[in-house]
Amino acid sequence: MKHDVAILGSGPAGFTAAIYTSRAGLKTTVFAGRVPGGLLTWTGVVENFPGFPDGIEGTDLMMSMQSQAENFGTEVEYDEIKDISFSTDGKHKIVLSSGVEQYFDVVILAMGSEPKKLGIPAEERLRGRGVSNCATCDGSFFKDVPIVVAGGGDSAMEEANYLTRFGSEVHIVHRRNEFRASEHLVTRTKNNPKIKLHLECVVRDIIGADHVEGVVIEHTQTKVVETIPCRGFFCAFGHTPKTDMVKGKLPLDEFGCIVTRCHGSETDIPGVFAAGDCTDPTYRQAVTAAGSGCKAAMDAIRYLENVN
Numbered sequence: 001m002k003h004d005v006a007i008l009g010s011g012p013a014g015f016t017a018a019i020y021t022s023r024a025g026l027k028t029t030v031f032a033g034r035v036p037g038g039l040l041t042w043t044g045v046v047e048n049f050p051g052f053p054d055g056i057e058g059t060d061l062m063m064s065m066q067s068q069a070e071n072f073g074t075e076v077e078y079d080e081i082k083d084i085s086f087s088t089d090g091k092h093k094i095v096l097s098s099g100v101e102q103y104f105d106v107v108i109l110a111m112g113s114e115p116k117k118l119g120i121p122a123e124e125r126l127r128g129r130g131v132s133n134c135a136t137c138d139g140s141f142f143k144d145v146p147i148v149v150a151g152g153g154d155s156a157m158e159e160a161n162y163l164t165r166f167g168s169e170v171h172i173v174h175r176r177n178e179f180r181a182s183e184h185l186v187t188r189t190k191n192n193p194k195i196k197l198h199l200e201c202v203v204r205d206i207i208g209a210d211h212v213e214g215v216v217i218e219h220t221q222t223k224v225v226e227t228i229p230c231r232g233f234f235c236a237f238g239h240t241p242k243t244d245m246v247k248g249k250l251p252l253d254e255f256g257c258i259v260t261r262c263h264g265s266e267t268d269i270p271g272v273f274a275a276g277d278c279t280d281p282t283y284r285q286a287v288t289a290a291g292s293g294c295k296a297a298m299d300a301i302r303y304l305e306n307v308n
C-alpha cells in the first residue's frame with residue numbers, strides 16, 4: 001500500500017529524504033517553493049561534498065539530486081505553501097498559495113535556513129552591486145579592491161581569510177572586542193597581514209550610488225564614525241532557520257531550530273519529522289543535511305510500517 005509523504009524544502013536534506021522515500025515505494029511530493037535548491041544554489045563550486053574530486057557547482061549538485069529523486073517517482077511542487085496543520089491522529093494538511101489543500105500521512109520538514117541581514121535599506125539597494133552574503137559565490141568579483149566583512153563568528157573569519165585571495169585588503173567589523181569564532185580561526189585571521197580588525201564597531205550604512213563605495217562604521221564606545229572605502233560588503237551574521245511556518249505548532253530551540261528527539265528526526269507529533277539546517281544550528285553542511293535527510297526518511301518509512 002502506498003502512503004503519501006510531503007517533504008518541505010528542496011535542499012540536500014529534502015531531496016535526499018525524497019530519494020529514500022520514493023525508492024521505498026512511497027508516493028512522495030517535494031514542496032520546493034518558487035526558488036528550488038536551497039542555499040547550495042547560492043554557492044559556486046562545492047569542493048567538500050564527497051564523490052566529486054574536482055568539485056561540483058552547487059546548482060548542478062542540486063539538479064542531480066532532484067533528477068535522482070524524480071527517477072524514483074518523486075513529484076516536485078513549485079507552488080508556495082500558505083499553511084500547514086498537523087494532526088495527531090490522521091493526515092497532515094498542506095494549503096498551497098493557490099488555495100489547493102493536500103493531505104499527507106507523513107511530513108518531513110527540511111526548509112533550511114537563510115543568512116541573517118544587517119537590515120538597512122542600502123543592503124537591499126546594493127545587493128548584487130557589491131553586497132553579498134556568500135564569499136564563495138562572489139569573492140572573485142572583488143579582485144584587488146578593499147572588502148568589508150561584518151561579524152565575529154567562524155563564518156566571518158573563514159570568509160575574511162578566503163576573501164584575502166582576491167581583495168587588496170579585508171576589513172572585519174565586529175560589535176564586541178572578543179570573537180565568537182574558534183581560536184584557531186581567530187589566530188589565522190590575526191596572523192593574516194591582509195586583514196584589518198575594527199572591534200567594538202557596528203555598520204551604520206553602506207554608501208554608493210550604483211555600487212558599493214564604502215561602509216560607514218561607528219565605534220560602540222567612542223561613537224566615532226568613520227567610512228571604510230571598499231567595493232565589497234559581506235554580512236556574516238549567521239543564519240536563521242526557516243521555521244516560521246511551524247512556530248507555535250512544534251517546539252523550537254533557542255536558535256529557532258526544530259527540536260528533534262534523541263539524535264533522530266522525530267518531532268513531538270507522530271508522523272512529522274525534521275532534517276537539515278532547520279534542525280541544526282551548528283554544522284550546516286550539505287553533507288550533514290543530506291545525512292539527516294536520509295535519517296528522516298528512514299524514520300518515516302519505519303513509522304509507516306508500524307502504524308499499518
Ligand code: NAP
Pocket residue numbers: 116150151152153154155156158175176179180181202236237238239281282283284
Ligand atoms: P555565529 O556563530 O552565530 O556568529 C555570528 C556573528 O555575527 C557573531 O559574532 C555575532 O556577534 C555577529 N552578529 C550577529 N548578528 C549581529 C548584528 N545584528 N549586529 C552585529 N553583529 C551581529 O554564526 P556563524 O559564524 O555563521 O556560525 C554558525 C555556526 O556554524 C557556528 O556553530 C559555527 O561554529 C559553525 N561554522 C563552522 C565553521 C568551521 O568550523 N569551519 C565555519 C562556519 C560556521 P556576537 O558574537 O557579538 O554575538
